[in-house]
Amino acid sequence: AEISLIPESSLLGKSLRETTFRSQYGLSVVGLRRGSEALTGRLVDEPLQLGDRLLLAGNWSLIRQLHVHQRDFLLLGLPAEVDEMAPARSQAAYALLSLGVMVLLMVTDPVPNVVAALIACLLMGQFRCIDLESAYKSIHWPTLILIVGMLPFALALQKTGGVDLIVGFLMDLVGDMGPRVMLASLFALCALTGLFISNTATAVLMAPIAIGAAQQMGVSPYPFAMTIAIAASAAFMTPVSSPVNTLVLGPGEYRFIDFVRVGVPFTLLVMGVSVVAIPWFFPF
Known part of the structure; x- marks a missing residue:
């Protein structure tokens, strides 16, 4: 205010x-x-x-x-x-119940995650936690359009052999060094891609490459996909890597080099922790 x-x-x-x-x-x-x-x-x-x-x-x-x-x-x-804040405060318990149902369905996996999320949305509407107009306003259309727009591009990479070309290059470069080195390489490639486009688009583009690399190495794709998710989220190095960075650029009077100075070492730290910790939670 x-x-x-x-x-x-x-x-x-x-x-x-x-x-x-x-x-x-x-x-x-x-x-x-x-x-x-x-x-x-x-x-x-x-x-x-x-x-x-x-x-x-x-x-x-x-x-x-x-x-x-x-x-x-x-x-x-x-x-x-x-x-828009807490328009139905009295329904908070029902909102938490809906969230709990969604998490339970995702953990136990009786239905796909998309269906679990849809069930939670329907419960929120049934309990009058949210109305149709509020639900419509909560949709972040730029992000949705960005993802929808990048999906055909990622599919084109797969159909034209672009993914195989990149995976083949990575396999020739670090394939013999083990899956952890491949994780580090994918993290670095994802972080470098995020220097020029948003982290959302980076994740969409890099996911097929990570899964393809896992298939070529004959290991589980889960640690590779999780590495891409974290690497895309670690958008610290430039103001354009994430909308949040762009948002604080002006009010904070930051310069481009400020993001590089802080973001590069922080990204390296996140990469090191991820390469060590992710295989522990998601074994190869």
Whole structure:
């Protein structure tokens, strides 16, 4: 939520520390804009002035109550999500029950995972945990379109022999060194691919290659597929690797090199842990 100080505000001339803002309102000030300038540094010690705009974060119920404090500030706007949070709080137990049923079905495997998820969705609707409009709004269409768009590309790689070509190259390169080295190679290839396209698209493209490599080596495909899932999720090295990275790039005033400086060693750490731990949970 965003608020602006008014002339009659008791907060004027005081710092956030002096006003005990967090204790008084239960919300944290995550941003302060004065005119056209976004202030940086220790905001808690910055004296507040007339017209200052504060960006607040915290519990949704406390954000909803901001309108009762109009004597100190003007509420400029609430986040769009405020009306979507917990619309059926009384149905929380049924939502947890639906989730538990889905997990149980996935673990015991009496039906395919897709059917288990569909059953959980139907239960959520039956228990009125969610309505049709909310369910429709919750669909992240860009991600869905991206996955649907990349699936034909991955299928084309299989049909045209592209997957076999890549698998053959990997087998010639590290095939004689054992499955763990192959896992590390697949992780590295997946991480490098993620430098240029999103992690979702990377996972779709790399999954057939990993499964093909497992088949060529005569081992279980499960550790290979899990390695691709983790490698695609370890999108730390560039701002374009993940929408989350892109989201924080501007507000955090990060540079491209900042992601490389932190992301490369972190990716290597995740790769090392994955190569050691994944075969322990999913044996070859």
